[in-house]
Amino acid sequence: MPRIQPHLFVIFGATGDLTKRKLIPALYSLMQDADVARRCVVLGTARSDWSDERFREEAREALRDNGYSEEAVAKWCTRNLYYQCLGTEGNDYGQLRDRVEQLERHLGLPGNRAFYLSLPPSVYGPAIEGLGDVGLNDSSGWTRVVVEKPFGYDLDSAQALNDQVHRHFDEDQVYRIDHYLGKETVQNLMAFRFGNALFESMWNREHIDRVEITVAEPLGVGGRGGYYDQSGHVRDMVQNHLTQLLTLVAMEPPASMEANAIRDEKVKVLNALQQPDPETDVVLGQYAAGTMDGERVPAYREAPDVPADSITETFAALRLNVANWRWQGVPFLLRTGKRLPRKLTQIAVRFQSAPISLFQSDGAPCVPQNADCEAPPNELLITLQPDEGFDLRFEVKAPGTSPDGAMALESQHLSFSYQDAFGPVPDAYETLLRDILMGDPTLFVRADEVEASWQLYAGLLDADLPVHPYEAGTWGPAAVDRLLATWTSGGPASPPA
Ligand code: NDP
Numbered sequence: 001m002p003r004i005q006p007h008l009f010v011i012f013g014a015t016g017d018l019t020k021r022k023l024i025p026a027l028y029s030l031m032q033d034a035d036v037a038r039r040c041v042v043l044g045t046a047r048s049d050w051s052d053e054r055f056r057e058e059a060r061e062a063l064r065d066n067g068y069s070e071e072a073v074a075k076w077c078t079r080n081l082y083y084q085c086l087g088t089e090g091n092d093y094g095q096l097r098d099r100v101e102q103l104e105r106h107l108g109l110p111g112n113r114a115f116y117l118s119l120p121p122s123v124y125g126p127a128i129e130g131l132g133d134v135g136l137n138d139s140s141g142w143t144r145v146v147v148e149k150p151f152g153y154d155l156d157s158a159q160a161l162n163d164q165v166h167r168h169f170d171e172d173q174v175y176r177i178d179h180y181l182g183k184e185t186v187q188n189l190m191a192f193r194f195g196n197a198l199f200e201s202m203w204n205r206e207h208i209d210r211v212e213i214t215v216a217e218p219l220g221v222g223g224r225g226g227y228y229d230q231s232g233h234v235r236d237m238v239q240n241h242l243t244q245l246l247t248l249v250a251m252e253p254p255a256s257m258e259a260n261a262i263r264d265e266k267v268k269v270l271n272a273l274q275q276p277d278p279e280t281d282v283v284l285g286q287y288a289a290g291t292m293d294g295e296r297v298p299a300y301r302e303a304p305d306v307p308a309d310s311i312t313e314t315f316a317a318l319r320l321n322v323a324n325w326r327w328q329g330v331p332f333l334l335r336t337g338k339r340l341p342r343k344l345t346q347i348a349v350r351f352q353s354a355p356i357s358l359f360q361s362d363g364a365p366c367v368p369q370n371a372d373c374e375a376p377p378n379e380l381l382i383t384l385q386p387d388e389g390f391d392l393r394f395e396v397k398a399p400g401t402s403p404d405g406a407m408a409l410e411s412q413h414l415s416f417s418y419q420d421a422f423g424p425v426p427d428a429y430e431t432l433l434r435d436i437l438m439g440d441p442t443l444f445v446r447a448d449e450v451e452a453s454w455q456l457y458a459g460l461l462d463a464d465l466p467v468h469p470y471e472a473g474t475w476g477p478a479a480v481d482r483l484l485a486t487w488t489s490g491g492p493a494s495p496p497a
Helices: 017-030 034-038 052-065 070-080 092-107 121-133 155-168 184-195 222-231 233-250 259-272 418-422 428-438 447-456 458-462 478-487
Strands: 007-012 040-046 081-085 113-117 143-147 174-176 208-217 282-288 290-292 295-297 315-321 331-338 344-351 379-385 389-397 408-417 467-471
Touching: 007 017, 007 092, 017 040, 017 052, 017 428, 034 040, 034 070, 040 070, 040 092, 052 070, 052 081, 070 081, 081 092, 092 121, 113 121, 113 428, 121 143, 121 155, 155 447, 174 428, 174 447, 184 233, 184 379, 184 418, 208 233, 222 233, 233 259, 233 315, 233 331, 233 344, 233 447, 233 458, 259 447, 282 331, 282 478, 315 478, 389 418, 408 418, 447 458, 467 478
Parallel strands: 007 040, 007 113, 040 081, 113 143, 143 174, 208 331, 282 467
Antiparallel strands: 208 344, 282 315, 290 295, 315 331, 344 379, 379 389, 389 408
């Protein structure tokens, strides 16, 4: 079994939220192997004038918040965490290089380095240049650079950033994060599809009526108003997370489970996707004030750093068509927003109904051979949040007979819960950090992949679309229901159950 090699893990943006909430806990969890922990060292860096001790104290607090024991945490922090202040001009990257080399000499590390850019997106480029200029893009061991989302603001900026990255790093050194790909259920999509012939034989336009992908978030924009208002929900969620989920549902079986074989298939899906027509395939919304859990929540426009006349979307619903032999004509419906009734990330695969229903369903009798009488469709729900698992809806005979003597059907479920079967699932960041340290790029987004997904939404991002208000705590603007009804053959797509 390959193991994590000794390395130096350099975090840019070490004073930030992501470092505290996700990276430090994930690194600590990975370092529970005592042998690994001795030789895996974290160097935090940011502009703030922190000391090693201040960084360790902040990390101790973050780990305490995650329920780890004080004593073990204190030991790890003292032995493994260091901090280097990084200004914005002068020879700061030179000083960073000197500190990296000094730590490696002092601690006997072999020169394996990961640079994690947990920075505001506008600083990715300068950080890449800074690393390249002082030779930190190469070492006696391996060197990897990890770039957080969002990667670019549109197609042009993503291409420019890729060019900048490739001036200093080879593509196989680059790990573009989409943390949805680190979730167990997302990875299990591939295992589910390609490890079970049962479903794969039905995974096509002959048997599937539509696919709905929902990412619903009850929270508002919180303190991220300044960033979010420049970005909007299509850039923040659709272009990356939802599109990644779609590619995993729609991709062909790869030739192998090797990283590039999988990513090749995902890119083929992106290339087969038709750009949505902004007029007919898209509804945007913005949450107004409303009531959630009995409490009034303010409108998006009342959030800090959001202009009172903002027209930034906090909700998007789209219909996409994958124009290839497997999927042509099957609508892929994406729906995502903030201030929706509950947290839910779910892929609903609705199969086609049996051609004729011979049974009574929902109390309505069906006359045998009546072609207008539709049997309820089977549906597979793949839930990523909050309870990771699968749920297959199918029809059974309800006990007894109805008054007219007909056999009646009732929907039942076959359910699988990750938590029940395997216990708590690791956090996505832990999975992704392990893969970075093991040199496995499968769950990271390749340069051509990120550009293809920006290309898909180029027309939408340029369009001047109405942004419909919706009340916080509802499933989005009313315009969605009208639109969904015209999108699908089997009637309006329902809000998630
Ligand atoms: P924060 O604003 O909390 O932290 C940003 C960090 O970058 C700070 O450490 C800040 O420290 C540093 N920084 C800011 N400007 C500069 C600069 N010019 N040069 C060097 N360092 C700078 O952001 P987050 O931690 O929330 O997010 C970081 C990245 O991760 C972003 O790209 C975000 O989109 C992404 N992300 C975050 C998630 C989260 O849950 N927080 C989730 C998914 C992605 P200092 O001011 O001391 O320099």
